[in-house]
Amino acid sequence: MNINKYPEIKPGVKYIKKIYIAVMLFIVGRAMQAASRIDKTIKKEFEDLPDGFTFSLGILPNGPYMIVGKNEKGKVKYMGWNPAGKKLDLKMGIKNMEVAFLVFSFQESTTVAFAHDRFIVDGDLTNALAIVRVLDLVEVYLLPKIITKLAVKRYPKWSELSPVRKHINRILIYVRTFTV
Amino acid sequence: MQTPEYFEFLNQAKIISGKKALEHIPIELDGFNSRKPLVVTSKAVSGAKLDRVLAKAFYDSNTIIGGIFDEVPEHSSFSLAKELSILFKGRGCDSIIAFGGGSVADVAKGVNIMVSEKNEDLLSFIGEGKVKTRLKPFVYIPVSYSDGTEMTNVACIDHRIIKSDFLYPDIIAMDPRATKGCCRECVVSTAMTALTHAIEASSVAHYNPVSDTYAHSAIQFIYENLAKGVKSLGNARAGLALANAAVMAGITFANAPAGLIHTIADALSSITGHNRGTMMGVLLPFGLEYKISKKLEIRGELLLALAGLDEYVKTPEKEMAVRSLGLIKNLIKSLKGALPEKLSDMKIPEYHLNEAAKIAFNASGKKYKEQVCLDVLQHAYEGKSFI
Numbered sequence: 001m002n003i004n005k006y007p008e009i010k011p012g013v014k015y016i017k018k019i020y021i022a023v024m025l026f027i028v029g030r031a032m033q034a035a036s037r038i039d040k041t042i043k044k045e046f047e048d049l050p051d052g053f054t055f056s057l058g059i060l061p062n063g064p065y066m067i068v069g070k071n072e073k074g075k076v077k078y079m080g081w082n083p084a085g086k087k088l089d090l091k092m093g094i095k096n097m098e099v100a101f102l103v104f105s106f107q108e109s110t111t112v113a114f115a116h117d118r119f120i121v122d123g124d125l126t127n128a129l130a131i132v133r134v135l136d137l138v139e140v141y142l143l144p145k146i147i148t149k150l151a152v153k154r155y156p157k158w159s160e161l162s163p164v165r166k167h168i169n170r171i172l173i174y175v176r177t178f179t180v
Numbered sequence: 181m182q183t184p185e186y187f188e189f190l191n192q193a194k195i196i197s198g199k200k201a202l203e204h205i206p207i208e209l210d211g212f213n214s215r216k217p218l219v220v221t222s223k224a225v226s227g228a229k230l231d232r233v234l235a236k237a238f239y240d241s242n243t244i245i246g247g248i249f250d251e252v253p254e255h256s257s258f259s260l261a262k263e264l265s266i267l268f269k270g271r272g273c274d275s276i277i278a279f280g281g282g283s284v285a286d287v288a289k290g291v292n293i294m295v296s297e298k299n300e301d302l303l304s305f306i307g308e309g310k311v312k313t314r315l316k317p318f319v320y321i322p323v324s325y326s327d328g329t330e331m332t333n334v335a336c337i338d339h340r341i342i343k344s345d346f347l348y349p350d351i352i353a354m355d356p357r358a359t360k361g362c363c364r365e366c367v368v369s370t371a372m373t374a375l376t377h378a379i380e381a382s383s384v385a386h387y388n389p390v391s392d393t394y395a396h397s398a399i400q401f402i403y404e405n406l407a408k409g410v411k412s413l414g415n416a417r418a419g420l421a422l423a424n425a426a427v428m429a430g431i432t433f434a435n436a437p438a439g440l441i442h443t444i445a446d447a448l449s450s451i452t453g454h455n456r457g458t459m460m461g462v463l464l465p466f467g468l469e470y471k472i473s474k475k476l477e478i479r480g481e482l483l484l485a486l487a488g489l490d491e492y493v494k495t496p497e498k499e500m501a502v503r504s505l506g507l508i509k510n511l512i513k514s515l516k517g518a519l520p521e522k523l524s525d526m527k528i529p530e531y532h533l534n535e536a537a538k539i540a541f542n543a544s545g546k547k548y549k550e551q552v553c554l555d556v557l558q559h560a561y562e563g564k565s566f567i
Binding site for chain 2: 001003006010012013014018095098099102108
């Protein structure tokens with residue numbers, strides 16, 4: 001058999017999707033930092049996590065990633081995209097780029113993706129679920145309702161988050177995400 | 181629910197089914213510490229450009245495809261398995277992906293035995309339990325046509341059977357892009373094979389709760405999706421449901437003895453060369469009628485799988501088997517000619533029936549009497565009811 005007739009195929013890179021997801025992760029990471037100072041629910045979720053807690057969310061096996069952590073003073077900080085050399089308490093990985101694109105283009109909500117076993121979680125599952133709840137709320141602030149409804153498990157009712165509060169917080173989170 | 185006195189069931193495969201299932205293969209292979217699979221497939225798959233879809237599914241991973249061999253013919257052979265083992269070793273591969281129907285999976289299993297056992301004499305593995313080593317990771321990707329054995333512990337190469345529990349796939353990835361129907365005949369044949377295997381596996385005398393779960397889910401999927409899948413070949417949801425049914429029925433079939441209809445269809449198909457799945461579809465109602473006429477047990481749960489809970493609780497226990505048979509006949513009618521009604525419509529010479537009955541009698545280990553097989557065949561030939 002002439003084996004050269006059947007060449008090896010090295011995996012390519014889906015650059016456009018990779019860049020889109022990297023940008024989304026950057027915005028979500030920065031927005032988590034901003035929202036933890038503005039929204040009470042998010043603040044409370046982070047307060048329940050231990051001080052010094054750091055987590056990564058990324059696409060397996062080669063990234064991109066986002067790293068978010070709490071410092072000793074309890075302040076939440078976006079810590080960049082490179083997990084190398086960082087002590088991570090929780091690693092959340094989406095199994096591949098296509099699935100990550102489904103999640104970040106809101107075709108599949110984070111909770112549904114979790115239920116479909118699209119994530120690999122290395123760390124405490126209760127902390128991972130707290131992060132998923134935070135991600136849902138961050139999406140509520142970042143995106144218009146029509147899109148967010150596709151991306152979250154349940155959109156907050158008026159009694160839980162009044163539209164006035166939501167819009168004020170949204171403006172503050174956007175300003176802090178891109179400035180501070 | 182009755183508690184079984186004793187049962188065994190083995191399914192080695194991790195089943196991944198649904199949107200973007202192909203993209204999950206690299207990370208699953210990574211779990212087996214495998215980074216270089218050889219892809220074995222056929223011209224039907226590469227003709228539909230599905231090999232490119234698979235190659236793209238490996239983007240952004242660390243997995244290199246060792247090569248895509250797309251020249252597996254309809255019948256597998258030892259010589260082809262030997263050639264592929266050269267390609268496997270030459271490329272330094274460490275796992276195998278079979279993408280296609282029966283012959284593709286059979287050849288891939290043969291290659292896997294040769295490279296894992298480090299023995300090029302595949303003939304020495306013919307029979308049961310001759311494979312003694314855990315094989316290299318084996319991924320099976322179903323398409324819309326299946327002979328019902330791809331996901332089992334059997335490889336049929338050059339009409340010789342190699343059977344070993346090591347032959348079960350490790351991963352079965354069903355993606356709607358791959359399982360869309362290619363032609364009406366393929367869809368019907370695959371579904372009828374699965375339906376027959378599932379019904380026969382759930383009708384064995386010894387109650388096996390795990391096997392029943394697989395079988396009943398397969399029956400339900402086929403009953404709800406076959407007509408849709410045949411009417412609209414591009415229906416991705418129906419295609420995926422039928423592929424799931426084929427996989428579940430195949431696994432349950434591997435855990436149960438071969439039934440009467442499977443045995444007869446296999447025998448007649450080997451003589452006439454007709455598609456075995458189509459044969460099973462024609463023979464299925466007659467085989468069930470025979471069982472009802474002889475008061476052999478057909479479990480009431482078959483009706484539960486076919487018609488759902490409401491119908492099941494409404495039907496008296498004695499009528500359940502006849503009602504189930506009626507539903508299966510309606511299902512076949514709804515295919516509107518995609519399946520012949522009787523064997524004579526397939527232009528099979530009548531003199532083949534005696535020979536087929538004899539082969540079926542011997543193949544079943546004399547479990548099914550020759551006269552019984554012949555009775556079923558003759559009724560199916562003439563389209564004459566037993567009841």
